[in-house]
Amino acid sequence: MRLKELPLRVTALTTxxxxxxxxxxxxxxxxxxxxxxxxxxxYAALLQSFTAQPAQPPPALWQQRLGPVAxxxxxxxxxxLWWQFWGPHGDAGAYLVFPAVAGQPPLPDALPDALRVDAxxxxxxxxxxxxxxxxxxxxxxxxxxxxxxxxxLALQQREAVHWNGVALAQMLGPLSPLALSLxxxxxxxxxxxxxxxxxxxxxxxxxxxxxxxxxxxxxxTPDRRAPALLELRGPRLELLLRGLLSTALLRDAxxxxxxxxxxQLRRLQGSPFALQLRSQAQGPYRAGLDLVVRxxxxxxxxxRWLLDLSRALTDQGLASSxxxxxxxxxxxxxxxxxxxxxxxxSDWLLxxxxxxPTQTPGWPEPGLDRWQxxxxxxxxxATGLLPSGLPLVxxxxxxxxxxxxGAGQSALAGRLELK
Numbered sequence: 431m432r433l434k435e436l437p438l439r440v441t442a443l444t445t446x447x448x449x450x451x452x453x454x455x456x457x458x459x460x461x462x463x464x465x466x467x468x469x470x471x472x473y474a475a476l477l478q479s480f481t482a483q484p485a486q487p488p489p490a491l492w493q494q495r496l497g498p499v500a501x502x503x504x505x506x507x508x509x510x511l512w513w514q515f516w517g518p519h520g521d522a523g524a525y526l527v528f529p530a531v532a533g534q535p536p537l538p539d540a541l542p543d544a545l546r547v548d549a550x551x552x553x554x555x556x557x558x559x560x561x562x563x564x565x566x567x568x569x570x571x572x573x574x575x576x577x578x579x580x581x582x583l584a585l586q587q588r589e590a591v592h593w594n595g596v597a598l599a600q601m602l603g604p605l606s607p608l609a610l611s612l613x614x615x616x617x618x619x620x621x622x623x624x625x626x627x628x629x630x631x632x633x634x635x636x637x638x639x640x641x642x643x644x645x646x647x648x649x650x651t652p653d654r655r656a657p658a659l660l661e662l663r664g665p666r667l668e669l670l671l672r673g674l675l676s677t678a679l680l681r682d683a684x685x686x687x688x689x690x691x692x693x694q695l696r697r698l699q700g701s702p703f704a705l706q707l708r709s710q711a712q713g714p715y716r717a718g719l720d721l722v723v724r725x726x727x728x729x730x731x732x733x734r735w736l737l738d739l740s741r742a743l744t745d746q747g748l749a750s751s752x753x754x755x756x757x758x759x760x761x762x763x764x765x766x767x768x769x770x771x772x773x774x775x776s777d778w779l780l781x782x783x784x785x786x787p788t789q790t791p792g793w794p795e796p797g798l799d800r801w802q803x804x805x806x807x808x809x810x811x812a813t814g815l816l817p818s819g820l821p822l823v824x825x826x827x828x829x830x831x832x833x834x835x836g837a838g839q840s841a842l843a844g845r846l847e848l849k
Contacts, residue, residue, distance in 0.1 A: 466548030523555030581616030607673030666803030689738035718784030
């Protein structure tokens with residue numbers, strides 16, 4: 431039977447099937463509202479998702495990028511999530527990203543700094559930033575894998591944040607070498623009263639392909655008693671040494687000036703430790719630094735190192751005293767203490783900079799494989815010791831606690847206590 435001889439009824443049914451079935455599939459399997467986010471992720475140093483609240487006024491970023499009228503119109507049409515991200519040059523400003531709203535005017539035609547990326551509207555902080563992003567998006571990039579893929583899904587479903595080493599360096603500044611194990615990461619965020627809680631993962635690699643680590647629980651509400659300005663404890667001193675020793679200049683200084691050579695550093699890498707920064711109410715120092723570490727191997731090895739260190743400090747014009755058993759204190763010519771050490775039992779050593787501490791940091795629990803960072807951002811800010819690049823919500827927080835489990839790849843959990 432030829433096509434033109436098909437009964438009209440059959441032709442109508444076939445046409446209906448060709449039209450209705452694809453439409454039904456699209457309804458059952460709708461396009462992800464955040465389609466296009468996978469393409470933006472490789473070019474974002476820091477990318478964060480937010481829940482849209484159209485009953486509230488538009489956020490400041492919306493008004494800055496769109497203007498009051500367009501911001502209000504587009505904001506009313508938002509129902510789920512919107513995003514902001516910073517490129518590799520953080521001082522260029524944040525990009526605004528939101529799903530295109532059906533029936534709304536095509537913003538990329540109305541705003542010179544806007545462009546469409548699949549189902550998303552991206553508004554750049556400047557025409558140059560828009561042009562650079564547009565050129566980058568023309569490059570073919572593989573789909574996200576591993577940590578990137580998991581984070582992309584999280585960013586499309588709930589409030590989350592993704593960062594890479596560029597953002598970490600901009601936020602932490604000179605402290606960024608201490609965070610080499612957190613070069614890339616993703617956290618899912620939620621609020622609980624006046625606290626912001628998070629869980630997620632981080633990796634020292636920039637292309638992390640491993641399966642997701644086993645999640646760890648969010649730490650409980652911190653003790654309100656006066657804590658140290660900053661405290662970091664963990665099962666392996668490598669957490670600190672990996673970043674501190676990343677430059678040959680520092681390695682050479684430790685070896686030549688203080689006798690801490692490659693062999694001692696190798697032994698110390700696996701040692702449990704606790705580090706704290708304590709405020710100073712008076713004297714020439716804004717804070718004192720204490721490090722408690724377990725000394726591995728023979729005690730004679732470390733006795734020889736302390737003897738070499740003593741000679742080096744004496745050559746620098748410092749004078750030593752022993753005001754208490756096991757305590758060695760080093761002072762300048764004016765009598766001001768600049769640091770020292772104290773033996774704690776047979777295999778623990780307290781090293782300190784500044785006056786001798788009245789209390790030592792709590793020793794890491796034996797066998798604990800989890801590290802924890804605790805700090806008081808507002809108190810650190812008052813002493814001028816808080817990195818200026820941290821997000822504003824962190825700078826204004828009363829307490830931050832971050833826990834991690836793992837070495838190259840870490841499961842993360844934490845809380846931010848707001849005022």
